[in-house]
Amino acid sequence: MLRTLDLAVRFGGHRAVDGVSCHFRQGEVTAIVGPNGAGKTTLFNLISGQVRASAGRIELLGEDITRLSVAARARRGIGRGFQQTSLFPNLTVRENVRLAVQARQRKGGRMLRRADADRKVLAAADSVLGQVRLAPQQHRLASELSHCNQRKLDIAVLMALEPRVFMFDEPTAGMSADEAPGVLDLIDGLRRDRNRCVLLVEHKLDVIRALADRVVVLQDGRCVADGTPAMVMESAAVQAAYMGQELADG
Ligand SMILES: Nc1ncnc2c1ncn2[C@@H]1O[C@H](COP(=O)(O)OP(=O)(O)O)[C@@H](O)[C@H]1O
Ligand SMILES: [Mg+2]
Numbered sequence: 001m002l003r004t005l006d007l008a009v010r011f012g013g014h015r016a017v018d019g020v021s022c023h024f025r026q027g028e029v030t031a032i033v034g035p036n037g038a039g040k041t042t043l044f045n046l047i048s049g050q051v052r053a054s055a056g057r058i059e060l061l062g063e064d065i066t067r068l069s070v071a072a073r074a075r076r077g078i079g080r081g082f083q084q085t086s087l088f089p090n091l092t093v094r095e096n097v098r099l100a101v102q103a104r105q106r107k108g109g110r111m112l113r114r115a116d117a118d119r120k121v122l123a124a125a126d127s128v129l130g131q132v133r134l135a136p137q138q139h140r141l142a143s144e145l146s147h148c149n150q151r152k153l154d155i156a157v158l159m160a161l162e163p164r165v166f167m168f169d170e171p172t173a174g175m176s177a178d179e180a181p182g183v184l185d186l187i188d189g190l191r192r193d194r195n196r197c198v199l200l201v202e203h204k205l206d207v208i209r210a211l212a213d214r215v216v217v218l219q220d221g222r223c224v225a226d227g228t229p230a231m232v233m234e235s236a237a238v239q240a241a242y243m244g245q246e247l248a249d250g
Contacts, residue, residue, distance in 0.1 A: 001023075001024055001025055001026040001060070001061060001164060001165065001197040002023065002024040002047070002058070002059070002060050002061075002165050002197060002199075003021075003022065003023035003024065003058070003059050004020050004021060004022055004023075004043075004046075004047070004056065004057070004058050004059075005021050005056055005057040005058075005059070006019050006020075006021055006055060006056040006057070007019070007020045007021070007043070007046055007053055007055070007056035007057065007058060008020070008053065008054050008055040008056050008221075009042060009046060009051055009052070009053055009054045010054050015220075015221050016039045016042040016221050017039045017042050017043050017046060017221045018039070018220070018221035018222050019056070019221075019222065020039075020043060020056075020218070020221070020222065020223050021056075021223070022216050022223055022226055024165070024197050024199055025197060025214075026164070026194060026195055026196060026197045027191060027194040027195075027196070027197070028191070028197060028198070028213040028214055029187070029188075029190075029191055029198040029200060029211050029212050029213050029214075030197075030198070030199050030200065030212065030213065030214045030215070030216055031200050031201075031202050031207075031208045031211065031212035031214070031215045031216070031229070032044075032199060032200065032201045032202075032215075032216050032218060033201075033202065033203065033208065033215060033216070033217050033218070034217055034218035034219050034224075035219065038218040038219050038220065038221070039218050039220075039221040040169070040201045040218055041169055041201065042221075043218065044080065044167055044169050044199070044201065046058065047073075047078065047165075047167065047199075048070060048073060048074075048078055048080040048167060049065075049068060049069060049070035049072075049073045049078070050070060052067075053066055060073075060076055060077065060078065060164070060165070061077075061164075063076070065078075074161075074163070076164075077163045077164035077165060078163060078164075078165050078167070079158045079161055079163025079164075079165060079166050079167065080158075080167040080168075080169075081151075081154055081155060081158050081166065081167060081168045081169075081171065082151065082154055082168065082169065082171065086154055086157055086158070087142045087150065087153060087154060087157065088142060089141065089142050089143035090141060090142075090143065091141065091142060092138065092139050092140060092141055092142070093129070093134055093137050093138045093139070093140055093141075093142060093145070093153055093156075094125060094126075094129060094138040094139065096142050096153060096156075096157055097125040097128050097129055097153075097156050097157060097160050098121055098122065098125040100125075100156075100157040100158075100160035100161050101121045101124045101125050101128070101160045102121055103161065104160060104161050104162050105117070105120075105121065124160065125160065126138075128156050128159050128160050129156060131156075131159065131186075131189070132152045132153070132155055132156040132159070132186055133152070133182075134149065134152055134153060134156060137149060146179075147174060147175065147179075148175055148176075148179035148182065148183065151171065151175070151183050152182065152183060152186060155183070155186050155187070159190075163196075164195065164196060164197060165196075165197045165198075165199065166187075166190055166196060166197070166198045166199070167198075167199045167200075168187060168198070168199070168200050168201070169201045170201050170202065170203070171183055171184070171187060171200065171202070172184065172204075172207070180207075184207060184210070184211060187200065187211065188210070188211055191213075200212065205233070208229055209229050212229050213228070214226070214227065214228060214229075215227065215228070215229050215232040215233075217232060217235075217238050224238070225238045
């Protein structure tokens, strides 16, 4: 579905991402792990287009998207969660999802009679709200939701846009232990649609074990391991680079 080829970016003299070649398959959740400063967020920024590559390529379904804008990549199916601009704080939960469904339908170029179109938009919005279990809060303003429910709404908006690739950078950051599972369940549920591909930056080993089909380990901007969670966690390089410390903590 998505792959990077020798992808690199420098900030000044510093190689934040340094020749990363990896692929992300549909129907899979890939966890991207590594120490602080390893380049995980920068890799996400390169894929979604916030940062332009100094070298290398990014391909989505075989098409070169390396030079495309953020908006053009989003139209082709790159969906990144938890971006500051994705929610309208002064609209209700349902309105936020409805606008995303409308944006999606416009992109699809469907020409429906107004009443039919409105009915379909609302039905689709309500379906997504049900899936993320925010129906009870649908008439609240987005700004009134808890941090955790705002994250769920963000996922709902992303689902309504129907991207092919879902990207989440530390989705449970700032959440309490009882809030995190609700958000992780939603991410886990995304894999039910086999056409989707999920990229997840995540630190917690139990979350990686539960959610990830594959783990890519970054260190100093390089990919140092890539495999199933079990394979990667056994690897000596990974233990040394990163997991040893996490295993000790856990
Ligand atoms: N916009 C930027 N300008 C300069 N340096 C940056 C920028 N973004 C990230 N970096 C640097 O690139 C490296 C990787 O950062 P980052 O991708 O945020 O790491 P991670 O998400 O793995 O913790 C770090 O050394 C960071 O300071
Ligand atoms: Mg980061």
